[in-house]
Amino acid sequence: MSAPFAPETNSLGLPGRPEDNRVVVAMSGGVDSSVVAGLLKREGFEVVGITLQLYDHGAAVKRAGSCCAGADIADAARAAEMLGIPHYVLDYEERFRKQVIEPFAEAYARGETPIPCVSCNRTVKFADLLATAKDLDAAALATGHYIRSRAENGRRVLVRPHDEARDQSYFLFATTQAQVDFLRFPLGDLPKARVRELAAEMGLEIAQKPDSQDICFVPEGRYADVLRKLKPEALRGGEIVHLDGRVLGTHDGVGGFTVGQRRGLKVAAGEPLYVVHLDANAARVVVGPREALDTEEVSLRDVNWLGEGALPDLPATGLSVWAKVRSTRPARPATLFSDGTDTRVLLAEGEGAIAPGQACVLYDGEDEGARVLGGGFIARSRRNARAEESLDALNVRPRLSA
Structure with missing residues (x-):
């Protein structure tokens, strides 16, 4: 576990001086991760840039909005050269296919709406790449995500960033405590506009490069093409x-x-x-x-808890939290219930169009600086009474636990 945050020593809260610490930066070829590498190099850390080749290197060379393939790998290499840091490209294409693309297709075949960015973060990036960083004797793995990390009670916690419009905490709820302790997010206190200014000050060619799209391996949003290839039964x-x-x-x-x-x-x-x-x-x-889309309660699976204590310790009356059921929606008041096997979230104001496979992310507040308590994937939702009766009459899904 990392040492307590020591701002008088270095910005990452690592023991010793910056030059005493090697930090691996996950460089996607975009402006955010490139600026992270530049900031840490400027501070004095020994920075090593690593870019992951995640899917078809050739097909994405000229496609705008992609990441981790083709021109983006070249952009990362040029940024590393400009900054004067070593840069390596790791072929994770097979891992990405098995851990992200295939589960994505299988989820759609089940009638779910998956979030591949969450799967990519918790497996390929924060498991496989994190292990590689440790093999390189790095003290931390830094990324360009917009989220904050701070030391608290002997461990690190995740909190929402300064730039709420860029908040990526929804996609990081599945990060384990061990991963959180090793990760660092230097952009958490910066607005996107300032990050682009820094990129220009550093002389990086990608200062005005457009942000990557959410699902990098789905050309122009054509999910059917992916399904037709991997799960034709879904069609x-x-x-x-x-x-x-x-x-x-x-x-x-x-x-x-x-x-x-x-x-x-x-x-x-x-x-x-x-x-x-x-x-x-x-x-x-x-x-x-x-x-009929109005949802009052959701049942969660694959829950990752980052709050204090353990979920089975929750009182019978539940725990007051703030819940976010889509990345583009604000966090709203909710009550979390769990008996150790069944975890449910009662939505105080209700939500609409909630689909299985989406995430429900939990916070201890609604504003900037709110702590991420964890979350889970939505397995089942309870609609209003009339919609529930109609769905039960059609016998299309299992009942939600009472």
Whole structure:
């Protein structure tokens, strides 16, 4: 575990002087990670840049908004050369395919809406790359994520960053405590505009480079292309069914839909319709009115807890938290319940269009500096009473534990 934060010694809270510490920087080829490398080199750390080749090196060379392939690897190499630090490219393509791309396709085939960035962070980047950093005798692994890390009660904790518009804490909830203790996030106190200014001051060519897209391996958002290659059964045709039981039309596969979707349904019912549920087993897309998406409670799986104590220690009345069910939505009041095996979150104000596979991330507050308590993936949601009765009548999913 890292030593307590010592600002008088160095900005990363590592023991000794900056020059006494080797730090590996995960360089994606973008402006954020390049500035991290520059800031740490300027402070005096022994910086080693590592870029991961994660997928088809050739296909992404000319595609804007990609990362970790093609031109982005070249950008990272040029930034490292400009900064005067050693730079290495590691071929993690096979690991990325097995740990991120294939699970992504399998999730869509199950009717879920996966978040591959979370899987990439907790496996390839913060497990495999972190292990490599330790093999290189590094004292820390630094990244360009917009989140803060600080020492507290003998360990490090994650807190929301200064630039709330760039907050990436939602994608880092699955980071384990051991990983948090080794990771550092130097951009947590900076706004994006200042980061670009720093890149220009450092003479980096990528100072105005556009940010990478969320799902780097899905060209132009065409999920169906990935599914057709890896999980063709996800594109098995079936029926589009209304909550009241009416068959309204057919579709080309549940993998082409997400909960909350309105456009592209190609059915007419005299009212606006939304995807309410995806029944992958029967290849049914269930649609209904907008109010059928209103969600009051979610059940979580694969929970990662970063708060104090353990989840089984929660009182019967639950723990008051703030919950974020999508990266673009604000954190809202909620109550967390857990008996050690079943973990549920009661949403005080309700939410709409929550899909299985999405994350529910928990905080101890709603504003800048709020601590990340952890979270989990949504396994099941409880809608309003009318929608629940209709879904149960259609027998499309298991019941949520009471």
